[in-house]
Amino acid sequence: MKIFVINGGQHFAHSGGKFNSTLVELDKTFFTPEQGFELQITDINEDYDLLEEVQKYVWADVIIYHFPVWWFSMPYRLKEYVDKVFTAGHRKGMFYSDGRKADNPNINYGTGGTMQGRKYLVTTTWNAPETAFTLPGEFFNQTSVDDGVLFGFHRMNAFLSLERMEGIHFHDLEKNVTQERVDSYQERYHNHLKSIFHPDDKSDDQVYITAIVRGRPEYRSQLKDILGNLVQESRKEVSCLRYDLHTTVDDPDTFTFYEIWNDAKGLEEHNHQPHVKAFAAIIDTMLVEQPIILLTKKIA
Missing domain, CATH: 3.40.50.360 (Flavodoxin domain)
Known part of the structure; x- marks a missing residue:
């Protein structure tokens, strides 16, 4: 079209x-x-x-x-x-x-x-x-x-x-x-x-993710670039319906992702993409702790 x-x-x-x-x-x-x-x-x-x-x-x-x-x-x-x-x-x-x-x-x-x-x-x-x-x-x-x-x-x-x-x-x-x-x-x-x-899409199959990432202050600039690339590349994926990145108002080293995926299969494919693997590779070095991943369900 x-x-x-x-x-x-x-x-x-x-x-x-x-x-x-x-x-x-x-x-x-x-x-x-x-x-x-x-x-x-x-x-x-x-x-x-x-x-x-x-x-x-x-x-x-x-x-x-x-x-x-x-x-x-x-x-x-x-x-x-x-x-x-x-x-x-x-x-x-x-x-x-x-x-x-x-x-x-x-x-x-x-x-x-x-x-x-x-x-x-x-x-x-x-x-x-x-x-x-x-x-x-x-x-x-x-x-x-x-x-x-x-x-x-x-x-x-x-x-x-x-x-x-x-x-x-x-x-x-x-x-x-x-x-x-x-x-x-x-x-x-x-x-x-x-x-x-896409009127035939089934919203019941959609997957909602909230992820919290806490970075080390000394890597702030590098981490922002890596996370920005993660957002840019993830939004290109066919199953990605939404992929937003926020930073906490009073803590510039705490980041929150809000994601919506078309289905669980799409999320699984996302987790194997090169940009996700690139992020995973810097977790131990640039983050204070492992990311907090929350699988959520829309209720209102």
Whole structure:
């Protein structure tokens, strides 16, 4: 399956597009050749060639948009990108016309798209809390993101004959953001992708691991490099669903891994990988004690 990701997290004023970039990194680890995907990415902060962008749209089976909502719309660079690329895509595989015929121009507007059979998915990020959309008397009058602010965005994609997939929206990422919220959103996005692109996966078979590693202070820099490589290589493994590394706030020599594996077989294969063996080789030298490995079960 061919996936085209558009990172619309524009760098502007106090907005650095960090969470949208995080989502793109998750895309990179999820949409791998080993899982049967081809992936292309455009970052609207970078220069692009219009015809190349048109070709990416036409090439893709699924287009994924990531963007923050600014003043109830797309960031202006993303809007500029859409205006230019969609215009360049006229009669080049994106749309042929507005769909109307001269003999009856009052009907069939918006039916001239030429991307039938392709789909799109959108994620948005907000300062607004989710309750602003759901509670009576709050700002958005109990109108959802998709039915309200994104109504025009969805019709824009329908104009190309793209089919909408279930999106996901992330709230309270500015004024009330916490690392716990960010971590939760990352896991939620990964699970969302899995439910859409791997619907037959059985979560009951998944293996959850928490590992605690205590390093010797004199090897701190070397150990961080080794653990960083362990994370990078482990995330490439087909069975790896999540592989995160944290350090303790008040102890820079204590590290915690949080891992999710597709099944026990995948974990067993992981334990025989060269990067795991490389880590095992330095345990007696660089660690205070043997790693603490906790096999856990998700209960809530």
